[in-house]
Amino acid sequence: MQNLIFIILLIVIFNGYGSAQFVLQREILQAKDRVLPALVHIEPVKEVFTSGKKVKFQVTGSGVIFSPEGHILTNNHVAEKARLVKCTLANKEELQAEVIGLDALTDLAVLKLDLTEKPHLELPYVEFGDSDSLQVGQFVLALGSPLGLSRSLSMGVISSLDRYFEDSGEMVSPFNLWIQTDAAINPGNSGGPLVDLNGKVVGINARAIFYGENLGFAIPINTAKLVVDRILAHKQVERSWIGIEWQEIKEYRKYKNLPQLDGVLIADIEQNSPALDAGLKPGDIVHSINREPLSAVYREELPKIRKMIAEIPVGTRINIEYSRNGYRTQTSLSTALRGKFEGNEFECAAWGLSVEEITSRIVKNLRLDNSDGVLVSGVRIGGPAHEAEVYRGYVIKYIDNTPVKDMDQFQKLYEDLKDIPEKGIMLRMFYKNSIRYGLLMGE
Amino acid sequence: MVKRTPIAAILLTVSLVAAGAGNTWPENLNRLKQSLCLVEYYLPQAETNEIQDNTRIKQKITGILVDEAGLVMTSDIIFPANIDIVARNRFYAQIQSPPEDITVSFEKDEKYAATLVGVDEDLRVAFIRISQSENLPEPVVFRSDHALETGDPVYLIQHLNGRYNNEVIITSQNVNSIQEKPWLKWLSVGAFTPLSAGGLVVDPQGDPIGVVYRNNAMSVGSHFDIDVPMTSGALTELLPAAVFRQLLTDPPKLELQYTGTGKSWLGIQMQVLTSEMAAYWGLDTLNGIIIMRVMPNSPAEKGGLQMGDIITSLGELEIKGEDSQAIEVLRNHIRSLPDGPVPMIIWRDQRPLSKTIILESSPKSQFFAEEYSEEKLRFSVKELTQDIILENDLDFDTEGVWVSRVEEAGAASLSGLVVEDLILSIDNHKIRNLEDFKKEIQASMDSDPQLIQVFIKRQDKTLFIYIKPDHML
Numbered sequence: 001m002q003n004l005i006f007i008i009l010l011i012v013i014f015n016g017y018g019s020a021q022f023v024l025q026r027e028i029l030q031a032k033d034r035v036l037p038a039l040v041h042i043e044p045v046k047e048v049f050t051s052g053k054k055v056k057f058q059v060t061g062s063g064v065i066f067s068p069e070g071h072i073l074t075n076n077h078v079a080e081k082a083r084l085v086k087c088t089l090a091n092k093e094e095l096q097a098e099v100i101g102l103d104a105l106t107d108l109a110v111l112k113l114d115l116t117e118k119p120h121l122e123l124p125y126v127e128f129g130d131s132d133s134l135q136v137g138q139f140v141l142a143l144g145s146p147l148g149l150s151r152s153l154s155m156g157v158i159s160s161l162d163r164y165f166e167d168s169g170e171m172v173s174p175f176n177l178w179i180q181t182d183a184a185i186n187p188g189n190s191g192g193p194l195v196d197l198n199g200k201v202v203g204i205n206a207r208a209i210f211y212g213e214n215l216g217f218a219i220p221i222n223t224a225k226l227v228v229d230r231i232l233a234h235k236q237v238e239r240s241w242i243g244i245e246w247q248e249i250k251e252y253r254k255y256k257n258l259p260q261l262d263g264v265l266i267a268d269i270e271q272n273s274p275a276l277d278a279g280l281k282p283g284d285i286v287h288s289i290n291r292e293p294l295s296a297v298y299r300e301e302l303p304k305i306r307k308m309i310a311e312i313p314v315g316t317r318i319n320i321e322y323s324r325n326g327y328r329t330q331t332s333l334s335t336a337l338r339g340k341f342e343g344n345e346f347e348c349a350a351w352g353l354s355v356e357e358i359t360s361r362i363v364k365n366l367r368l369d370n371s372d373g374v375l376v377s378g379v380r381i382g383g384p385a386h387e388a389e390v391y392r393g394y395v396i397k398y399i400d401n402t403p404v405k406d407m408d409q410f411q412k413l414y415e416d417l418k419d420i421p422e423k424g425i426m427l428r429m430f431y432k433n434s435i436r437y438g439l440l441m442g443e
Numbered sequence: 444m445v446k447r448t449p450i451a452a453i454l455l456t457v458s459l460v461a462a463g464a465g466n467t468w469p470e471n472l473n474r475l476k477q478s479l480c481l482v483e484y485y486l487p488q489a490e491t492n493e494i495q496d497n498t499r500i501k502q503k504i505t506g507i508l509v510d511e512a513g514l515v516m517t518s519d520i521i522f523p524a525n526i527d528i529v530a531r532n533r534f535y536a537q538i539q540s541p542p543e544d545i546t547v548s549f550e551k552d553e554k555y556a557a558t559l560v561g562v563d564e565d566l567r568v569a570f571i572r573i574s575q576s577e578n579l580p581e582p583v584v585f586r587s588d589h590a591l592e593t594g595d596p597v598y599l600i601q602h603l604n605g606r607y608n609n610e611v612i613i614t615s616q617n618v619n620s621i622q623e624k625p626w627l628k629w630l631s632v633g634a635f636t637p638l639s640a641g642g643l644v645v646d647p648q649g650d651p652i653g654v655v656y657r658n659n660a661m662s663v664g665s666h667f668d669i670d671v672p673m674t675s676g677a678l679t680e681l682l683p684a685a686v687f688r689q690l691l692t693d694p695p696k697l698e699l700q701y702t703g704t705g706k707s708w709l710g711i712q713m714q715v716l717t718s719e720m721a722a723y724w725g726l727d728t729l730n731g732i733i734i735m736r737v738m739p740n741s742p743a744e745k746g747g748l749q750m751g752d753i754i755t756s757l758g759e760l761e762i763k764g765e766d767s768q769a770i771e772v773l774r775n776h777i778r779s780l781p782d783g784p785v786p787m788i789i790w791r792d793q794r795p796l797s798k799t800i801i802l803e804s805s806p807k808s809q810f811f812a813e814e815y816s817e818e819k820l821r822f823s824v825k826e827l828t829q830d831i832i833l834e835n836d837l838d839f840d841t842e843g844v845w846v847s848r849v850e851e852a853g854a855a856s857l858s859g860l861v862v863e864d865l866i867l868s869i870d871n872h873k874i875r876n877l878e879d880f881k882k883e884i885q886a887s888m889d890s891d892p893q894l895i896q897v898f899i900k901r902q903d904k905t906l907f908i909y910i911k912p913d914h915m916l
Contacts, residue, residue: 245906247906251894251909252907252909254894254909255894255896255909267905267906268904268905282898282905282907283907325871364903367836367903423722423723424723426720426723432836433736433750433839434712434735435733435735435736435751436735437751439717439720
């Protein structure tokens with residue numbers, strides 16, 4: 001009798017285990033079937049400037065079709081600087097795509113498949129899920145082309161939902177926290193979808209830590225939804241900027257012994273910014289904007305504050321309530337348009353150098369007084385600029401005696417002057433309180 | 444057996460000839476050899492993750508006794524620091540304390556204690572003084588009128604490295620090339636790697652005429668080897684006595700209360716005017732140096748020099764040539780002049796302009812800036828010297844102190860402070876200099892705070908750091 005019970009129990013347990021496993025397997029396959037047909041293997045040919053020369057190279061990334069018209073969502077770092085984008089669909093069909101819009105600040109891009117030759121092609125496409133309702137521990141699938149191996153799927157769980165990364169050089173993510181997953185993510189997965197077991201896209205895979213194991217990071221799809229809408233409507237994402245670097249108040253609360261304090265600390269204020277003009281200072285605590293309370297006790301709460309300001313329509317007058325030395329007061333300012341993340345580059349082949357537009361980011365990083373001139377971004381070895389000891393990082397402000405205001409003017413002057421006359425062309429360049437002359441002589 | 448005898452006889456003859464050759468070395472060489480000394484010292488290892496240097500490394504270099512009162516001339520690697528901001532020989536050296544427990548020994552085993560006198564950062568020689576002058580060998584008396592030519596023979600008296608027990612080695616070499624600028628140097632193709640620079644150069648008559656200046660392997664065993672000069676292969680540089688003669692009677696003095704190195708500065712960065720540039724500006728035959736940058740509060744700024752001005756003469760010196768050595772020549776000329784007025788001719792807007800600039804002593808570098816350690820918070824700061832402003836491309840009007848050391852896992856480190864942070868305020872009180880820092884940090888610590896608010900600049904951003912004094916577990 002005892003033996004019989006044991007056997008029955010074993011069968012029940014075994015069956016229960018077997019059915020749970022079966023359900024999971026079925027869900028994985030169903031989710032895969034919903035997304036895999038819309039997966040795209042992307043091979044953009046990029047054009048970049050290196051050592052003063054324009055060079056081309058091909059990279060591999062991933063993307064996913066999200067509209068019947070053939071719109072693809074991928075990473076900015078996959079699609080930026082692409083002159084030509086070759087896409088291979090899941091059914092191995094090859095098509096070209098056009099870059100519709102890029103957004104470096106969220107590392108997202110929207111492409112559109114060129115269907116002129118196949119107007120009746122019926123495209124599979126995915127649905128976006130809701131990344132705000134995700135839970136740590138939930139199963140997720142990552143699809144894409146790791147190391148170029150197209151149509152690959154890996155599985156894992158969500159390891160964390162509030163991973164915060166400081167900006168570092170070109171790697172920025174001011175407006176979002178990251179979904180961390182242990183699903184294998186490798187180079188080439190970039191731009192591919194992270195999918196829940198309902199087959200809905202909940203994130204766009206974008207980063208991994210390679211000396212760690214199974215540490216992949218995806219941009220939450222709710223961040224992407226807004227970017228997609230803006231790009232589809234305006235081909236770009238315009239954001240408001242007021243020039244404040246924010247800091248969480250966790251330590252400030254302890255320092256002031258105000259454990260209930262709400263607000264966010266101003267850590268830095270940029271030059272020539274609306275915040276500076278409005279009289280705000282580092283050390284001020286901002287409590288609300290247009291009466292909407294703001295607070296960041298922990299740094300993971302900073303992205304939502306930056307996002308809130310960025311989404312205010314550019315040029316809106318806003319009221320800021322803040323406290324300084326314990327006294328509450330307020331000020332108002334009009335938000336400005338956030339400048340381009342990356343400026344255009346231009347190759348001056350005849351002079352042996354490339355130059356870059358001076359964006360507000362360059363003004364800030366190089367602490368320039370203004371955006372006059374163009375930045376030397378590269379010098380070709382052995383060319384006239386190299387001979388004249390022109391170095392990367394200098395700002396060209398005069399060509400002969402003509403002041404250079406911006407890239408457009410520089411390009412015009414270059415077109416007029418590119419054949420170097422016998423006496424040479426004098427570039428007057430500046431770098432942090434110093435001047436340098438570079439006399440370009442013909443080869 | 445019979446056949447082997449002649450071979451043995453020949454071998455015997457050869458060794459007799461060799462021994463005979465040894466006897467022909469001038470007696471002077473053996474006498475001069477006795478003035479060569481082995482300088483031993485301990486160099487504290489600069490650590491930025493401790494608030495004081497806790498380890499030190501024993502090193503040995505070659506020195507020469509140059510006067511009866513125990514003055515020894517040696518290589519500047521004994522103190523690898525930039526003392527004034529214009530002498531930028533060591534780009535990577537950070538904090539460096541002077542050498543400790545210096546001893547000197549001659550051929551006899553006895554060791555004499557010595558102290559550092561000073562360093563000439565341009566000639567890259569250092570002086571130490573033995574604390575007693577009895578029983579010392581004869582000092583070397585240099586001949587400084589001996590002009591060598593390419594091909595002339597010389598003897599070098601140096602030390603071998605530790606593997607050979609630092610024995611004295613005398614080699615016969617030739618001057619293979621002569622360099623005139625920025626000062627005279629004889630170059631010789633060296634045959635081996637001696638212990639260090641600082642050996643003696645002797646002419647065939649047995650007269651000492653210079654020192655071994657630099658050679659390609661200054662491997663005094665540590666990461667201070669950034670001293671390795673820019674020569675290629677086994678080239679040895681020899682410095683004629685005429686170049687350093689004056690230092691023997693008036694050696695440079697290193698004073699921890701910095702009063703200047705006695706070298707002047709103008710406070711500019713320079714670019715050479717090429718003949719093409721001169722032609723472009725219609726200044727056809729002009730030789731000059733373009734001023735790229737004018738340092739704040741420098742003699743150049745006070746005298747109204749501007750970026751873009753072209754210097755064509757300064758004092759007695761007329762700028763000649765259009766290679767980078769023209770900059771070195773001008774720089775060394777300025778450094779050799781005494782403080783005080785010097786006439787200059789500059790070109791501005793294609794016209795000459797006469798100026799008189801009052802030269803000043805070159806400002807001190809971070810090495811000589813006072814360091815202040817906060818013992819409880821476990822970090823140190825230094826006042827902001829011009830070399831730090833330049834290296835970090837800070838705005839010229841930046842005020843504050845910079846964090847020079849942060850002890851690992853100390854209170855400051857645990858609160859997130861890192862080396863090279865610039866401290867701008869403490870508890871909302873502005874910090875302009877080291878005095879402000881001492882006062883404010885003291886005031887803050889006296890109030891027994893839970894947290895201290897430190898406003899810092901890190902790279903291009905400012906932020907607040909909250910240091911918890913009792914962060915220690």
